[in-house]
Structures are given as C-alpha cells and as structure tokens.
Amino acid sequence: MNMNSKKSFSVLLCCILAASAFTGVTAADNDGWTQADQTEAAQNGAWDAWVQEWDTEKTDWENISLTPGKDETELNFAWYSKADAGVPQFKFYEKEAGETADSLISVAQTAAVPDYNSNKVTVTGLESGKTYCYSYTKDGAWTEVREITPKDSSSGYSFMFFGDPQIGSSDENIPEGGTEEQGQDNAVRNDSFNWNNTINSALELKPDIAFMVSAGDQIQSRDSHTADETHETYTDNEIEYAGYLSPKALETMPVATTIGNHDALSSNYTYHFNNPNSSELGSTYAGGDYYFTYGNTLFIMLNTNNTNAAEHKQLIEQACEENTDAKWRIVTLHQDIYGSGEHSNEPEIVELRYSLTPILEENDIDVVLTGHDHTYSRSYIMKNAEISKYDWDMNSISDDEYEAFADGVIEDENGDEIEFVPTEEQQAKYDNYLAMIEDKDYVNSADSEIVENPDGILYLTANSASGSKYYDLVEHPQAYIAARWQEDVPTFSTIDVTDDELTINTYRTDTMEQIDKTFTIRKTDEPVTEYTVTNASFKNGAGETLDAIPESGSFIAELSVKKTGEGNGNDYIAVAAYDESGALVGLNYCYADVPADTDCTFGIKLDVPENGTIASVKAYVWDDFGTMTPLAFDAEL
CATH class of the missing domain: 2.60.40.10 (Immunoglobulins)
Structure with a gap:
C-alpha cells in the first residue's frame, strides 16, 4: 500500500x-405567473399582434393535434369539426409522389362536446427522410397543406420534454370589476402567448426535435362536480384547449401528452388527442394509460390520477413484454413522486411514490418524467425505496395536517382562516414525517455529470412551460434531490437519445441559458x-x-x-x-x-x-x- x-x-x-x-441549483422563493406583455418576446409589436389575433384563435376549437403512432412508422391525428358539417375529409401523401386517388384517408368520427364531433386518423408506412403532406376539410374547405418529415432515429434522436402548460391558470389577470369569463379570456390569452414562445424557442434552439413529451395539465379548468352524466359535455375548458393547440408548430410536431389532474375529470382530452395503444387500464374520464416506441426507446404514459397501482403494473408489464428489444425505457406520469415543489411532500403523492417505484424498478425503467409541481428538479439515481406499513401508520400525517403546515393557516370554528401555530407535538410529528420520506438511504449515485450503467431510476420534474403558474420549492431540499430550480420563468428540456447515452439539457426561455448542468446516463456493455x-x-x-x-x-x-x-x-x-x-x-x-x-x-x-x-x-x-x-x-x- x-x-x-x-x-x-x-x-x-x-x-x-x-x-x-x-450542488443542486437553488433559486428564488417567490411564487406567481409570467405576465406575457412584459416579456422580451412581447416586444416589437409581437404582443399587440397576438391580441389582435386572439378573438379568432379563442373561438377556433377545430385546431388539429398530432400524436406519435405506435412506432415511428405511424402518426396519429385528432381534431374537432362542427356537428352539422358531417364527416370531414383527410388526405395524406408523399410529397415527391404527389397527390393520388389513394391520398384520402378514412376518418373515424365520434360525438364530442355539444355541437362538435371528434375526428381521428392514423397514417402508417412512414419512412424517415421523406416529406409527407396532409390537409383536411374545415367548414367544407380544405386547409392549407402542411408538410412533415419524419426524423431518422438509426443513430439517435432528440425530443423535447415540458410540464404543465396549464393554459388559463394565470387567472390573476382578471381585470378589476371584470367577470369570470373575462378573467379566463385574459388568462388564456396570456398563457397561450407564452406557450407559443416556449415551443418556438425550443425549435429554434434544436430544430431536429422528433417529437415532444408533456407531463400533463395541458389546460386549467375542470369541473370538480363532474359525473357520469356531465363529463362528456363540459365545455368551460375548450377556450383553453384552443390556446394550447394554437402554436403553428404543433400542426407538424407530434406531442405525447400525459393526463394531469386538471385534464382528468372531463372527456375533452380524449376528444382532442389520438393516443396509440390506448388502454382502459388506469382510466379516468379523460382516458387511460398508453405506450409507444420511437427508435430504441419504449415510452409508457401513465394516468396516475387513477391510483390503482395494479392496473399501471399490468400496462407497464404488457408494454415491456411487447418491446423486449428497447434499449431505453421511459415512463411519464403527472405527479412528481420525487420532486421538490410544494406538492412533493403531500401524503397522497408520497403514497403514490411507494406504490409505483417497486413496479418501475422491477421493469427496469431508466427515467421517469413528471410535472405537477411547476418547479424544476432532478433526482439522484434512486433504488429500493420503501416504507413499512407500520412505519407509515406510525409516522405519516393526513393531507389536512400537511396543508396546515404548507399553507400556514387553518379554519376556525366559523370557517375563517387564522394563522396555524403548531404545538410541540404537532411539530415533532411533522418533522418525523418529513424525515421518513427523505429516502436518504436509497440514493444510489453521486451527483456526477455522467452516471454510467446506473442501478436505479432517474426522476426528472418539469417546471411550467407557459409560466401560467409557479409554485415555490420546499424550504428543505430532500436528500434525493441532486438539483432544483425556480425563478418564475418558463423552462423546457431537450433529451438526446443514442444507443449508449441519454442526455438532458434544461433551459429558461427568457435568456435560453441552462438552469442545470448537462446530465447524461451512459450504458456500456x-x-x-x-x-x-x-x-x-x-x-x-x-x-x-x-x-x-x-x-x-x-x-x-x-x-x-x-x-x-x-x-x-x-x-x-x-x-x-x-x-x-x-x-x-x-x-x-x-x-x-x-x-x-x-x-x-x-x-x-x-x-x-x-x-x-x-x-x-x-x-x-x-x-x-x-x-x-x-x-x-x-x-x-
């Protein structure tokens, strides 16, 4: 020696x-939303032009959405049409070959919200490098022809990851003395402008993006009283879907969306999106789990608003069994089971963590993408986290108890809010609960820029992509957190995938600077x-x-x-x-x-x-x- x-x-x-x-990035302790007309993107008349366009945009419920198909040779489309317009036509053809009699594709139509139908199409046989054209009839007239060129994934590909556009959530825009409808209109206009800027900024930075992945909460409004009789006819969020689908880039860019808690309570989501391998497992009114492959990667999208872990397990196992050759396995779900925002320590989120992580690990998942907390965080590689039923029963707290500490207020006997001052016993119970869910002993990596052949899972939580709402980071960074960030600016991540590496970069949209170091998972033989x-x-x-x-x-x-x-x-x-x-x-x-x-x-x-x-x-x-x-x-x- x-x-x-x-x-x-x-x-x-x-x-x-x-x-x-x-070494994780920490940031300001503020909370709020991004006022669009004060951003750099709004200068030189851009905001004024958007305001002029908005009256038309907000009433156009017929914007089209593109979703990845079952694999990269397929592509899915969905859009609304007016019920009295009949079944629209859809044509799709290779640009070089030109339009032929075979260009018309059959449209599957179902009833949607009152006065509208939902239309869906799947095209197959796509080849990378070829340019394809599509158009559809809208109010009896053909739309302009859009062009799509599938990317070649043989040597790798890139996708964009974002969280919680939640269009309409900036309801602080309600003008003094204005109605609720005016407030929603202003909020959706604000958030949609910022959302457009995020999409355009990402594509300007990385034009070779093959598709996008959303961690959920595309929109804000939901009917908390939704029932079997009403979930199919709820329309208060249609102006928000119009805003979400307003970016021109989304007419040619597939997006794999996740069902968030704001999406889950109405059927509008199922009308607007055409998800591949859609399952009844994990279902709410908005639909269930689904999966697809792209290149060497299996993507599994879970609707964890349904907390039945057994159903999610069944879907995950089915997807993995059908795609044993996938080099990478990525799961997306809405709730941030290893995040660092205000929701991350909530008992119901933590319970979801411990019910899902064994299933994810048993199926060799590499990365879990989440949202919900409107803050950015990146975990260490995590493995084998568990809490016994005895420890949970002894040390957990109720959701109401957690909210009292998180909000600092409770209601008195008259229903008025008063300051919450915990007793020593209450404080000790809360501290014990937080210590229990730190998962310090289950961190399975150092905070390196490159992690090689990790034994465990990386959890990445996205900040708001539109700036419609931001939450604070929790005061104490959890032991499982490698990096976190919140400065009330929209962000997005780009993820590059090859046979050997998965690399994540995350950017703020105002300066396009990275908010975290480049992080890479490397697999070697x-x-x-x-x-x-x-x-x-x-x-x-x-x-x-x-x-x-x-x-x-x-x-x-x-x-x-x-x-x-x-x-x-x-x-x-x-x-x-x-x-x-x-x-x-x-x-x-x-x-x-x-x-x-x-x-x-x-x-x-x-x-x-x-x-x-x-x-x-x-x-x-x-x-x-x-x-x-x-x-x-x-x-x-």
Whole structure:
C-alpha cells in the first residue's frame, strides 16, 4: 500500500469536497405567473399582434393535434369539426409522389362536446427522410397543406420534454370589476402567448426535435362536480384547449401528452388527442394509460390520477413484454413522486411514490418524467425505496395536517382562516414525517455529470412551460434531490437519445441559458466496477475498538472493502471527517489493487483537528478518479 503524490491528494480533495456538498441549483422563493406583455418576446409589436389575433384563435376549437403512432412508422391525428358539417375529409401523401386517388384517408368520427364531433386518423408506412403532406376539410374547405418529415432515429434522436402548460391558470389577470369569463379570456390569452414562445424557442434552439413529451395539465379548468352524466359535455375548458393547440408548430410536431389532474375529470382530452395503444387500464374520464416506441426507446404514459397501482403494473408489464428489444425505457406520469415543489411532500403523492417505484424498478425503467409541481428538479439515481406499513401508520400525517403546515393557516370554528401555530407535538410529528420520506438511504449515485450503467431510476420534474403558474420549492431540499430550480420563468428540456447515452439539457426561455448542468446516463456493455464496504469500525493506535471519536490526538478508521469487477487496478480508499456544520476537517487515503470478490481490510489514520470536533465520517471508494462513488459508510457520531 503506497501513499500517492501531493498532486493526487489535491485532486482527491476537490473530489471529496464536490461529493460532500449540495450542488443542486437553488433559486428564488417567490411564487406567481409570467405576465406575457412584459416579456422580451412581447416586444416589437409581437404582443399587440397576438391580441389582435386572439378573438379568432379563442373561438377556433377545430385546431388539429398530432400524436406519435405506435412506432415511428405511424402518426396519429385528432381534431374537432362542427356537428352539422358531417364527416370531414383527410388526405395524406408523399410529397415527391404527389397527390393520388389513394391520398384520402378514412376518418373515424365520434360525438364530442355539444355541437362538435371528434375526428381521428392514423397514417402508417412512414419512412424517415421523406416529406409527407396532409390537409383536411374545415367548414367544407380544405386547409392549407402542411408538410412533415419524419426524423431518422438509426443513430439517435432528440425530443423535447415540458410540464404543465396549464393554459388559463394565470387567472390573476382578471381585470378589476371584470367577470369570470373575462378573467379566463385574459388568462388564456396570456398563457397561450407564452406557450407559443416556449415551443418556438425550443425549435429554434434544436430544430431536429422528433417529437415532444408533456407531463400533463395541458389546460386549467375542470369541473370538480363532474359525473357520469356531465363529463362528456363540459365545455368551460375548450377556450383553453384552443390556446394550447394554437402554436403553428404543433400542426407538424407530434406531442405525447400525459393526463394531469386538471385534464382528468372531463372527456375533452380524449376528444382532442389520438393516443396509440390506448388502454382502459388506469382510466379516468379523460382516458387511460398508453405506450409507444420511437427508435430504441419504449415510452409508457401513465394516468396516475387513477391510483390503482395494479392496473399501471399490468400496462407497464404488457408494454415491456411487447418491446423486449428497447434499449431505453421511459415512463411519464403527472405527479412528481420525487420532486421538490410544494406538492412533493403531500401524503397522497408520497403514497403514490411507494406504490409505483417497486413496479418501475422491477421493469427496469431508466427515467421517469413528471410535472405537477411547476418547479424544476432532478433526482439522484434512486433504488429500493420503501416504507413499512407500520412505519407509515406510525409516522405519516393526513393531507389536512400537511396543508396546515404548507399553507400556514387553518379554519376556525366559523370557517375563517387564522394563522396555524403548531404545538410541540404537532411539530415533532411533522418533522418525523418529513424525515421518513427523505429516502436518504436509497440514493444510489453521486451527483456526477455522467452516471454510467446506473442501478436505479432517474426522476426528472418539469417546471411550467407557459409560466401560467409557479409554485415555490420546499424550504428543505430532500436528500434525493441532486438539483432544483425556480425563478418564475418558463423552462423546457431537450433529451438526446443514442444507443449508449441519454442526455438532458434544461433551459429558461427568457435568456435560453441552462438552469442545470448537462446530465447524461451512459450504458456500456463493459463490466462496471462496484465497491461495497462490508465492515467499518474506529480504533486507537493499539488496535482497540473505540465507541466514539476521541476529542484529541488521532484514530484509525478501519474498513473492509469488497470489489465487484476487475477495474484498472488503481483502487482508491479514502476517509473524510466533517464537523457539525458539514465542513471537511480531516482527510486521508490510500490506494491499492483490491482483488475482485475478496474482502480487503484497510486502516486509515485521521487526526482530530485542534479547533473543532468531528461529527461524522464518510468513506469513499472508487476505481481511479474518473468513477468516484461515495458508499454507504456514513457514521454519525
């Protein structure tokens, strides 16, 4: 065992400091919405032009939506038509070949909201690189011809990920003395302008995007009293769907939408979108789970407003069994089961987490995309999180109790809001609940820019894509959070996928700067070197085991390390000491060629600092400096 050079020690120090610090991005503690006419995008007459267009846009319920097909050779369309207009026509053809008698495609029509029908078409046999044309009749006249060129995914592809456009949610736009309808009109106009800007900004930045994925809540309005008799006829959100579908780019860009809690209570969603492999499993009035493939990836879209985990399990297993050759498996659901916004600690969201994560892990899901909290966050790789029924029953709190702490108010006996001042017992119960759901012991990666062959799942939560509403980040970043952000600006992510890598970049729309570092999951066919600490103890110079760290002098951290995989022969074993504030106060290490599948014991000496005490000690073991991963040895003394 040889001590390394001062140069190696300085590199090690930087690595340990990086691993021990919270490196996630934090941001402002404010809350609100983005006022469209005050944005940079609204300048030079853009907002005034939009206001002029809006009276026409808001009454056009017949905008078309495109959705990915079952695979990249198919494409789905859906749109409204007036009930008295009969069945519209739809034509689709390859541009180079031109329009022929076979260009007309059969349209499937069903009744939608009063005075409207829903029309759906699926086209098949698409080839990448070829340009196709489509048009349909609207009020008896053919629309302008749109062109679509499917992307080649053989060497990789890119898609855009966004969350919660929730068009119409900026209802603070209600003018003083105005009606509710005027407020909704202004809010939808505002949010739709910002939504258009987000879509256009993403495509300007990355014009090769193949399709988009939404984490749900396309619109705002929902009828909380919806019943079997009314869910098919609810129309208060149709102006919002008109705004959501208003971007010109969406006439040629497929979007795989997820059903959010604001979408779930009416059938309008099913009328506006034509989802592939649509299932009754996980159903609400808006529809159920569905899935599709694109290139080397299986996408599974869950309607988790239906909390029946057994149904979601059935759909996930079916999709995976039918697509065993998929290199990547991505699940999208609305609720942020590993987020960091105001909703993320809610008992009903946490219960959903623990019911779904075992199913996701059993089916080797790589990434879970979520929304709901209108804040951005990225988790560490997570694995095996669970809470026993006993612990949950003993330490969980009710939704009402959580809301009292989250909102800081409760209702008195007269129904008036008053400040909530918790008792010591209530505060202790709340603190115990938050500690229980931290999932600190189930973090299975360091905060690296590249994670290689991870054992577990990445959870990514999208901020609002339209700025219609923002929530605050929770005050305390959960242990599972690697990065988070909220500065009340719309954001979107681009995700690049190849056979070997999945890379995520996330941008704010006002400056187009990244809000988080580039993050990559890398899969290799080479064996990965992994380490475990099988035993750890503290001893004095005479080899006697210590019950506590001495207040002065030195001690030896003795740990047994087991390596799986061959590695490169340069195995680094380090021990770092921290004071109560988390500052690094001691560090030493050694390196050796640890034999595979053999317990090797190392004794590493640490000096107690003269000014201060050691509160905790951590062991770090890795194969060369490139793959440092802190292990489970984290003794709090």
